Amino acid sequence: MAGLTDLTDGALRVVEDMRDGVEELFFEPTLRLGVTGLAGAGKTVFITSLVANLLQRGRMQMFTPEAEGRIEAAMLRPQPDRDVPRFDYEAHLSDLTGEVPRWPQSTRRISQLRLSLRYRSGGWIGGLTGPNVLHLDIVDYPGEWLLDLPLMRWSYAEWARRSLEDARYPARAPHSGAWRALLDRIDPAAEFDEAQAREAAETFTAYLGACRKAGLSGLAPGRFLMPGDLEGSPALTFAPLKPAEFATGRGSLWAEMERRYEAYKRAVVTPFFRNHFARIDRQVVLVDALSALHAGPGAVADMRRAMSEILDCFKPGENSWLSALLGKRVERILFAATKADHIHHTQHARLSKVMDALLRESVERASYKGAKVQTLSLAALRATVEAEVKGQPMVRGRLLPNGRMAALHPGDLPPDPGAVIAGARRADETGGGWLEGDYGVMNFAPPILEPREGEGPPHIRLDRAAEFLLADRLR
Ligand SMILES: Nc1nc2c(ncn2[C@@H]2O[C@H](COP(=O)(O)OP(=O)(O)OP(=O)(O)O)[C@@H](O)[C@H]2O)c(=O)[nH]1
Numbered sequence: 001m002a003g004l005t006d007l008t009d010g011a012l013r014v015v016e017d018m019r020d021g022v023e024e025l026f027f028e029p030t031l032r033l034g035v036t037g038l039a040g041a042g043k044t045v046f047i048t049s050l051v052a053n054l055l056q057r058g059r060m061q062m063f064t065p066e067a068e069g070r071i072e073a074a075m076l077r078p079q080p081d082r083d084v085p086r087f088d089y090e091a092h093l094s095d096l097t098g099e100v101p102r103w104p105q106s107t108r109r110i111s112q113l114r115l116s117l118r119y120r121s122g123g124w125i126g127g128l129t130g131p132n133v134l135h136l137d138i139v140d141y142p143g144e145w146l147l148d149l150p151l152m153r154w155s156y157a158e159w160a161r162r163s164l165e166d167a168r169y170p171a172r173a174p175h176s177g178a179w180r181a182l183l184d185r186i187d188p189a190a191e192f193d194e195a196q197a198r199e200a201a202e203t204f205t206a207y208l209g210a211c212r213k214a215g216l217s218g219l220a221p222g223r224f225l226m227p228g229d230l231e232g233s234p235a236l237t238f239a240p241l242k243p244a245e246f247a248t249g250r251g252s253l254w255a256e257m258e259r260r261y262e263a264y265k266r267a268v269v270t271p272f273f274r275n276h277f278a279r280i281d282r283q284v285v286l287v288d289a290l291s292a293l294h295a296g297p298g299a300v301a302d303m304r305r306a307m308s309e310i311l312d313c314f315k316p317g318e319n320s321w322l323s324a325l326l327g328k329r330v331e332r333i334l335f336a337a338t339k340a341d342h343i344h345h346t347q348h349a350r351l352s353k354v355m356d357a358l359l360r361e362s363v364e365r366a367s368y369k370g371a372k373v374q375t376l377s378l379a380a381l382r383a384t385v386e387a388e389v390k391g392q393p394m395v396r397g398r399l400l401p402n403g404r405m406a407a408l409h410p411g412d413l414p415p416d417p418g419a420v421i422a423g424a425r426r427a428d429e430t431g432g433g434w435l436e437g438d439y440g441v442m443n444f445a446p447p448i449l450e451p452r453e454g455e456g457p458p459h460i461r462l463d464r465a466a467e468f469l470l471a472d473r474l475r
């Protein structure tokens with residue numbers, strides 16, 4: 001039966017893909033934009049503000065199709081994947097721009113949105129042909145789930161080895177004590193016992209939770225902290241064990257943990273990436289480098305490791321379906337440092353450089369098969385204005401939780417990004433960040449906006465991001 005089901009699924013998929021192909025070829029071109037980033041990187045705010053600013057384009061001067069007056073209409077349309085919930089654009093926008101604006105909750109499930117643009121081609125062609133349509137499809141998901149991507153390449157033994165190695169890094173050791181102590185007590189070769197499996201999974205999850213609180217990034221498996229519809233499911237009752245010194249046979253704790261790990265990859269991780277990362281044309285990778293910089297060298301090292309494990313999955317030839325999926329069609333990738341409104345614009349170039357340096361090695365290792373790559377720093381929703389107080393560059397905004405206005409100086413980023421990388425390499429320094437000023441208290445609320453006809457929410461360089469990601473498809 002399993003064979004038959006597989007066959008049917010396969011056949012359906014082929015039919016669907018053909019239908020998509022036909023639509024794209026003859027009727028209405030589609031651009032799938034992947035918005036990728038770790039938890040809290042700013043994906044939901046980015047999607048909401050990008051859509052709002054494409055619907056009301058008064059703040060999109062650097063987006064040439066708009067500057068040239070060629071966009072005739074932009075509207076939300078029914079999305080193509082009817083089995084995926086719709087991205088609740090209206091709710092997110094009204095949260096961000098309401099009378100008492102607030103940030104969105106962290107995302108708990110996947111959702112999708114389609115924005116359609118009607119535009120005229122530029123130059124003499126535009127005069128000859130009628131208007132064209134481009135559908136922009138965007139997917140939002142919990143950032144934690146991205147961390148599962150590297151698991152696809154690792155066996156259980158490899159994952160267990162890496163998890164233990166990670167747990168000993170100075171930034172993590174203070175949080176991993178209970179879990180490591182438990183591993184010392186558990187014999188992986190012993191007969192499987194459900195209570196022991198549950199204890200290992202719970203202790204490991206608690207350790208991941210503590211890492212998240214400490215501002216660390218590497219928190220796989222993603223569903224442990226953000227289970228979605230798997231909350232309380234036995235599919236999540238596994239954890240890395242200490243690699244056994246002697247063979248672990250059938251019926252052992254190790255064997256069962258390995259089986260569950262593989263089942264998690266097969267039943268949870270594979271469908272997520274196959275269904276939602278497939279057919280991505282353009283990718284924006286959002287990186288909250290500022291928060292990591294603030295949390296200190298240990299957190300920067302941790303983020304760098306997590307991002308490089310993710311980007312390594314884009315290396316060709318590692319895993320056939322995965323590299324086919326990720327590396328095949330992506331034409332453009334934008335690496336964007338988010339929340340740049342936390343710092344004065346005179347620091348923005350440094351922020352981009354730091355992010356560039358953090359990701360450079362892994363970007364070079366990965367192959368995007370001729371994809372165009374760009375880096376910039378942006379704020380999807382600008383929560384601050386700039387001010388100068390006694391000659392000192394500051395940013396001013398409403399602080400959370402009470403909404404009090406304050407002007408703060410976050411400190412300067414190092415002029416040489418190499419210093420950040422070197423500091424992260426010597427990750428034995430766990431304390432003392434690079435942003436020493438007021439960065440720690442900077443928890444800005446979204447701005448209170450006067451709605452202005454024809455304008456989306458204020459941002460920094462969102463139009464440049466749209467230019468890189470979309471403009472050439474609207475020629
Ligand atoms: N000042 C400022 N803060 C931002 C901006 N974008 C995001 N933030 C902050 O970052 C937090 C996380 O943003 P989200 O868009 O929810 O992040 P996400 O990537 O969707 O996170 P998950 O759903 O948890 O994966 C927000 O609650 C804000 O505090 C921005 O442009 N400016």
Ligand SMILES: [Mg+2]
Pocket residue numbers: 043044045105106107140141142143
């Ligand atoms: Mg989100």
